[in-house]
Amino acid sequence: MRRFLLWLIYRVIMRFLLKLFAGISIKDxxxxxxxxxxxxxxxxxxxxDTITIMSFIPTKQLIKTHPVAAGYYFGxxxxxxxxxxxxxxxxxIPRGRPKKGENKPDPIEMMLEVLDRGHSLILFPEGSRGEPxxxxxxxxxxxxxxxxxPEIPFxxxxxxxxxxxxxxxxxxxxxxxxxxxxxxxxxxxxxxxAEIVTQVHNSIVSLKNNY
Amino acid sequence: xxxxxxxxxxxxxxxxxxxxxxxxxxxxxxxxxxFVLGKLKPKADFSELVxxxxxxxxxxxxxxxxxxxxxxxxxxxxxxxxxxxxRELSSISKNVRSADRRTLIWxxxxxxxxxxxxxxxxxxLFLTFIPIFMFLWIxxxxxxNGDIDDIGKSMSVLPTQLMLTVFGLSHLAxxxxxxxxxxxxxxxxxxxxxxxxxxxxxxxxQFTWGKLFGKYKIxxxxxxxxxxxxxxxxxxxxxxxxxxxxxxxxxxxxxxxLVCFTIAxxxxxGDVVLSAVKRxxxxxxxxxxxxxxxxxxDRIDSLALTGPLFFHIVYNLYYL
Numbered sequence: 084m085r086r087f088l089l090w091l092i093y094r095v096i097m098r099f100l101l102k103l104f105a106g107i108s109i110k111d112x113x114x115x116x117x118x119x120x121x122x123x124x125x126x127x128x129x130x131x132d133t134i135t136i137m138s139f140i141p142t143k144q145l146i147k148t149h150p151v152a153a154g155y156y157f158g159x160x161x162x163x164x165x166x167x168x169x170x171x172x173x174x175x176i177p178r179g180r181p182k183k184g185e186n187k188p189d190p191i192e193m194m195l196e197v198l199d200r201g202h203s204l205i206l207f208p209e210g211s212r213g214e215p216x217x218x219x220x221x222x223x224x225x226x227x228x229x230x231x232x233p234e235i236p237f238x239x240x241x242x243x244x245x246x247x248x249x250x251x252x253x254x255x256x257x258x259x260x261x262x263x264x265x266x267x268x269x270x271x272x273x274x275x276x277a278e279i280v281t282q283v284h285n286s287i288v289s290l291k292n293n294y
Numbered sequence: 295x296x297x298x299x300x301x302x303x304x305x306x307x308x309x310x311x312x313x314x315x316x317x318x319x320x321x322x323x324x325x326x327x328x329f330v331l332g333k334l335k336p337k338a339d340f341s342e343l344v345x346x347x348x349x350x351x352x353x354x355x356x357x358x359x360x361x362x363x364x365x366x367x368x369x370x371x372x373x374x375x376x377x378x379x380x381r382e383l384s385s386i387s388k389n390v391r392s393a394d395r396r397t398l399i400w401x402x403x404x405x406x407x408x409x410x411x412x413x414x415x416x417x418x419l420f421l422t423f424i425p426i427f428m429f430l431w432i433x434x435x436x437x438x439n440g441d442i443d444d445i446g447k448s449m450s451v452l453p454t455q456l457m458l459t460v461f462g463l464s465h466l467a468x469x470x471x472x473x474x475x476x477x478x479x480x481x482x483x484x485x486x487x488x489x490x491x492x493x494x495x496x497x498x499x500q501f502t503w504g505k506l507f508g509k510y511k512i513x514x515x516x517x518x519x520x521x522x523x524x525x526x527x528x529x530x531x532x533x534x535x536x537x538x539x540x541x542x543x544x545x546x547x548x549x550x551x552l553v554c555f556t557i558a559x560x561x562x563x564g565d566v567v568l569s570a571v572k573r574x575x576x577x578x579x580x581x582x583x584x585x586x587x588x589x590x591x592d593r594i595d596s597l598a599l600t601g602p603l604f605f606h607i608v609y610n611l612y613y614l
Contacts, residue, residue, distance in 0.1 A: 106381060215392060244385070247392065257395045258377070258402060260385035 085169070090142040092170065097138045105248050105261035107135060114238060114265040115139055120198045121268060122237045123148075124225060124283050126291075127207035128215050128246025133171065135245060135263055136205055149174040149197055150205040174204065191227050198232055208283060215246030218291075221284050226276030229283075236268035237283060241290035264290045309541045310361065310484050313491065317354050321347065350494075353593060357490050361483050365413075365470055368486075372467040373409040377402065378590050379459040379598075387571075389451040393441035397448070400435055401456050404428050408460055412468040417609075420468060424461040429453050459591075462598030465605040466490070475612055478544035488542040489604045492554060493597050496532040496561045503527030517569040520562070529558040544612050553607055557600045564599035568592070 101107040115123070115136075125132060133150045140148055154175040158164040167173040174197055176190035194204055208221035229237065244261030266286055271279045328344050356375070360368040384390050384398055404424060411420040433449045466489070472482035504524025512520045536554030537547075545553060568591065 106378070106385075247385075247395070250392075250395075253395070255396070255399060257398050258381040258384075260382060 086142060086146055088170075089145055089172070093134070093138045093140075093145065094142060097134050101131070101135055101138060101261075104256055104258050105131070105135075105245060106258075107261050107263065109139055110262065110264045111267075112139060112265060114267050115240070116141060116144065117203070117236070117238065117268055118144070120201050120232075120235050121203045122198070122225070122228065122235060123203065123205045123240060124208055124237050124287065125205070125240035125242055126218050126287055127209045127212050128242065129212060129249045129251070131245045131249050132207065132242050133205060135242065135261075136240060137171075139263065144203070146172070147202040148172060148205060149202060151176055151194060151207070153178055153211075191224060191231075194224070194228055195231055198228070198235055208280070212246070212251040215250045216243070218288070221280050223276060223280060225283055226278075226280040229271040229279045230274060230276050233271055233274070236270050237286075238268050239266035239283065239286040239290055240264065241266075241287050243291070264293070266290050310487060313484075313487055313539065313542060314358050314361070317358065317491065321351055321354055325351075353494065357487070360470075361487050368470050368483075369409050369413050369467050372463065373405055375590070375594065376405050376409070376460045376463045379463065379594055380405070380455060382591050383455045383459055384452075387451060387455065389447050390455075391441070391444060391448055393439060394436070394448050394452065396439055397432060397435045397452060400432060401428075401452055401460075404456060405460050408464045409467055412464050412471055415468075415471045415473075417468075420464070424453075424456055428456055432456070458595075458598045462602055463594065465601040466597070469601075469605055469608075472608075472613060475544065478612070484542040485604075485608060488536075488539055489557070489601060490597065491539070492532060492536050492557055493561050493600045494593070495535055496528055496558050497565065497593075497596055499531040499535075500524045500528030500558075500562065500565075503531070513566055516573060517566050520566060520569075525562055528562075529555060532558040532561075544608070549611070553604065556607070557604060560600045560603050561596035564596035567599075568595035 123136060125136060133152075137145060137148070137150070150171060150173050152158075152167065152171070152173045152175055154177050157167045157171075157173060158175040164175065167175065174193065176193055177188060178190075180189055180191060181187035194206075197204060206225060208225045209219045210222045211219075213219045225237070229235070241264045242261070243264070244259050247257070247259040248261060249256045266289075269282075269286060272282060273279055324347050328347060332344070356371060360371050380401060384401070390398070408420070408423055411423055432452050436445055436448055436452075466486055469485045469489070470482040472485065474481050501519075501524070503526075504519055504521045507523040507527065508519070508521030510522045511518060512522055512525060533551055533554040536557070537550055540547070540550045543550065543553075
């Protein structure tokens, strides 16, 4: 039932709406199809980013893919939390890691736990959406995760135009041509979190420049 | 279901069936030709031509469907064509500021209104809605938005995009709403078929003549592929082909020659104007809606000019 719903929402309805409003086209689609755990990393400009990526993932893989979202935004109320869990398959994490001695869930641990189950993550290392078509600095999380699980590949994705369809702070969508470019699944080359973050950042920037 | 397809068009207008057969005949011929050529000469690269033929199939299916299906479907599909064209033009234009997004919504909302006026055949409203009402409304909305930097650019760019993609193309829809008249009962559908077929053939002829014999460039800076040989050869071929398609129109012999000549020249103008716009933006093709053709705009840029011209010639000669 849930699988059918996810298929209907993302593969049919969202795909159609995205085609209509964003004229969405995809480049190198085969890269996004991956069996086993992986981390999809993308630049983040719009709420549509997650939906777009999900609409191109096969349903079998989609049911095991969890977009990472900020708990304080998507999990404010219990019903909101349940909806995000059911329909977006979201992994709600708190912002920031707990300080020593603090008894709070650690977002990095939560993400590693999902990966260890053989599931995949969709992660936006920029953290929040920001200005359309402008990339912000990446957060450290992605580096720490790949440091702990160096055998798990990351799939870089560059999204263009969606920030103009539905930008931050404006609830009205305006049609604008958009494109999603998928890079090859890549393993981290270094053990140092800072270098991994740079590698991930560069791989997305190179997709942007090859556009 | 029975009402959905307009069978009458085959029974009453054998001409339309002939032209539809002709269109698919040409397409099948060129598809087979490129396939055989590709097999015979594997070294020669026909990929561009094969891609072009593919997108012609798409265009042909869209417009033939628009001709034989129920009028409502014709209007909706032409409206969607306007929508896609406007979406493409406003996306690629660097003169549309991000502050204009709220105003752009009004431009998109104008599409259903304009096509509704065409559907009910309200000639006066149809003709004035965009050039007068929207020309007042868009600048007003821009002012209300309050972002004054470069507002003059937006005031001129947004209405121009609306004129090209919505006003121009909606004339094709109004052709379908034209009633039958004495001595010409093929109706608006055959007029639609005629203008689309002639305009697209004109594009192909000018392209082909230019490729074969092109030497003297007309506008080297704007469009290096446009040559005098291509233009003259294209215009002559278009007039000849148009003359043989006279049965789709109510025109006399002299009229059809003049009309085809005008369409051929207008098609050329539409092509170079959009070329200049694209050069200004710094891109070659406008998008990837149709494979091998850049965007949908590249295919309909000439239609946006020939459509209104043809419509007003027909309307003033036969419907006033």
